[in-house]
Amino acid sequence: MKKQSPRTRRHIRTRQAILDAALSIVHEDGPDGLSMRTLADRIDYSPAGLYEYFGSKEEIIAEVCDEGHRRLAAYMLEVESSLSSTDYLYGIGLAYIRFALENPDHFLLMFSSPQMAGDAPEDALPQDSESSYGILLHGIERGIDAGAFHVRPGFGLSEMGYAAWTLVHGMAMLRVTALRDVPLDLDAADHQALLNFMRGLQAA
Amino acid sequence: MKKQSPRTRRHIRTRQAILDAALSIVHEDGPDGLSMRTLADRIDYSPAGLYEYFGSKEEIIAEVCDEGHRRLAAYMLEVESSLSSTDYLYGIGLAYIRFALENPDHFLLMFSSPQMAGDAPEDALPQDSESSYGILLHGIERGIDAGAFHVRPGFGLSEMGYAAWTLVHGMAMLRVTALRDVPLDLDAADHQALLNFMRGLQAA
DNA sequence: CTATAATTCCGAACAGTGTTCGGTTTTGGA
DNA sequence: TCCAAAACCGAACACTGTTCGGAATTATAG
Numbered sequence: 001m002k003k004q005s006p007r008t009r010r011h012i013r014t015r016q017a018i019l020d021a022a023l024s025i026v027h028e029d030g031p032d033g034l035s036m037r038t039l040a041d042r043i044d045y046s047p048a049g050l051y052e053y054f055g056s057k058e059e060i061i062a063e064v065c066d067e068g069h070r071r072l073a074a075y076m077l078e079v080e081s082s083l084s085s086t087d088y089l090y091g092i093g094l095a096y097i098r099f100a101l102e103n104p105d106h107f108l109l110m111f112s113s114p115q116m117a118g119d120a121p122e123d124a125l126p127q128d129s130e131s132s133y134g135i136l137l138h139g140i141e142r143g144i145d146a147g148a149f150h151v152r153p154g155f156g157l158s159e160m161g162y163a164a165w166t167l168v169h170g171m172a173m174l175r176v177t178a179l180r181d182v183p184l185d186l187d188a189a190d191h192q193a194l195l196n197f198m199r200g201l202q203a204a
Numbered sequence: 205m206k207k208q209s210p211r212t213r214r215h216i217r218t219r220q221a222i223l224d225a226a227l228s229i230v231h232e233d234g235p236d237g238l239s240m241r242t243l244a245d246r247i248d249y250s251p252a253g254l255y256e257y258f259g260s261k262e263e264i265i266a267e268v269c270d271e272g273h274r275r276l277a278a279y280m281l282e283v284e285s286s287l288s289s290t291d292y293l294y295g296i297g298l299a300y301i302r303f304a305l306e307n308p309d310h311f312l313l314m315f316s317s318p319q320m321a322g323d324a325p326e327d328a329l330p331q332d333s334e335s336s337y338g339i340l341l342h343g344i345e346r347g348i349d350a351g352a353f354h355v356r357p358g359f360g361l362s363e364m365g366y367a368a369w370t371l372v373h374g375m376a377m378l379r380v381t382a383l384r385d386v387p388l389d390l391d392a393a394d395h396q397a398l399l400n401f402m403r404g405l406q407a408a
Numbered sequence: 409c410t411a412t413a414a415t416t417c418c419g420a421a422c423a424g425t426g427t428t429c430g431g432t433t434t435t436g437g438a
Numbered sequence: 439t440c441c442a443a444a445a446c447c448g449a450a451c452a453c454t455g456t457t458c459g460g461a462a463t464t465a466t467a468g
Contacts, residue, residue: 005436005437006435006436007436007443007444007445010445011444011445014445023395027429035424035425035426036425036426036427037425037426042280045446045447046446046447046448047426047427048427048428048429048446048447048448048449049445049446049447051427051428052444052445056426056427057245057425057426057427068352092343104318107316108316109379111378111382112312112316112381113381114308114312114381114384115381124388125386125388135439138314154392155396155399155400158393159392159393159396159397160212162390162393162397162399163371163393163394163396163397163400163401165398166371166374166375166378167367167370167371167373167374167397168374169374169377169378170370170371170372170373170374170375170377171370171374172368173315173373173374174315174370174373175317176318177316177317177318178315179317179405182329184328184329186366187447188358188363189362189363189366189367192358192359192363193363193365193366193367193370193371195359195404196359196364196401196405197367197400197401197404198404198438199403199404199407200399200400200401200402200403200404200407201400202407203403203406203407204406206447209465210464210465211414211416211464211465215415215416239453239454239455240455240456241453241454249417249418249457250417250418251418251455252417252419252420252425252456252457253416253417253418254416254460255456255457256415256416256417260455260456261454261455261456270457352412366411
């Protein structure tokens with residue numbers, strides 16, 4: 001399992017250049033600005049040449065989405081783990097929303113299409129500690145272990161994680177779609193919604 | 205303000221036929237199946253003829269989205285208003301999700317694009333009792349008036365409405381995108397998430 | 409009833425899209 | 439050195455939304 005030949009090395013390099021250019025275009029001009037021709041132009045290739053590296057445009061977009069999920073997870077990993085369990089979970093939620101607000105087109109691309117999203121749902125949601133959902137689950141687990149969150153029949157870690165995910169996802173999604181340009185203090189509203197969520201977790 | 209001439213009557217009739225056909229195509233083949241040519245074919249028109257009734261494809265889609273919001277509101281209006289305030293609000297949330305699950309493509313079309321959605325956000329969200337959000341607000345107001353939901357500083361009707369909307373929207377959105385085809389009992393998870401939300405509202 | 413004007417409708421075309429194919433050049437290994 | 443594989447591109451195909459010119463239809467005014 002050594003290094004590859006210079007050819008395959010260039011291959012993966014230009015492959016990455018394609019993905020980088022695709023991501024740039026999405027961030028600059030939105031998903032509609034991403035065409036095989038503009039993409040090829042940016043890296044001085046012919047449109048046909050791209051098909052030497054990807055089977056279709058959808059494949060490229062799928063990889064852009066994967067990168068998005070990695071970055072989303074990175075946002076969530078930035079939260080200080082020294083915080084109290086409630087503050088920590090609160091920070092996780094804010095990080096999710098912040099990623100959406102700072103990368104609206106990327107976020108929309110990741111979660112607007114029925115497929116996308118690297119979900120390998122065998123019989124459960126991805127619990128690996130490097131995926132965004134896994135990090136979220138970890139935050140809740142901390143609260144449970146600390147006795148801050150109250151587990152009850154039918155409402156354990158999984159259900160709490162689902163509830164938290166849907167809440168922050170709904171806030172993020174609405175703020176980049178229907179509530180874009182609404183002149184209200186949605187940060188404050190998010191704050192209150194998260195507090196209310198945790199009140200439910202803490203209730204005896 | 206009498207009836208119109210037979211010409212304008214035909215005009216609005218074919219106009220409606222276009223919208224009906226567009227909605228059918230979205231439901232049958234998804235948004236990608238909706239092209240000006242397939243749309244024109246279905247009502248025995250030429251593609252160019254459509255531009256006598258709509259300025260662009262986007263205009264047509266915008267009206268399809270408007271119709272979607274009306275139908276979403278209709279789902280929520282079906283909830284028995286004789287229920288207790290908590291059961292009523294619970295039903296409202298389920299109706300929102302049910303609409304998304306039964307009309308995934310239509311729902312995605314309504315909430316995937318940054319613009320869309322008939323949001324006239326002057327300085328607040330639409331509170332009219334015929335919009336989906338207005339109905340949701342009404343459900344929460346009932347709980348407040350009945351003393352079931354506890355108002356606190358910074359967390360009044362508006363904030364509760366926002367929190368409820370984002371929660372059900374997140375559940376609906378994820379279930380038609382990332383969580384599509386996940387073999388889990390998400391209905392049960394939705395149930396628990398809604399219960400947890402209300403626990404927060406009820407907490408003293 | 410007859411001109412005239414407005415509306416309705418379509419064929420054809422334009423610029424753009426993703427993708428495929430054939431052929432040419434470049435490269436790596438035997 | 440020779441050959442095969444990989445890389446790359448020009449041209450084309452089928453599709454998209456949209457525009458334009460003209461023809462057919464319909465309503466209105468004289």
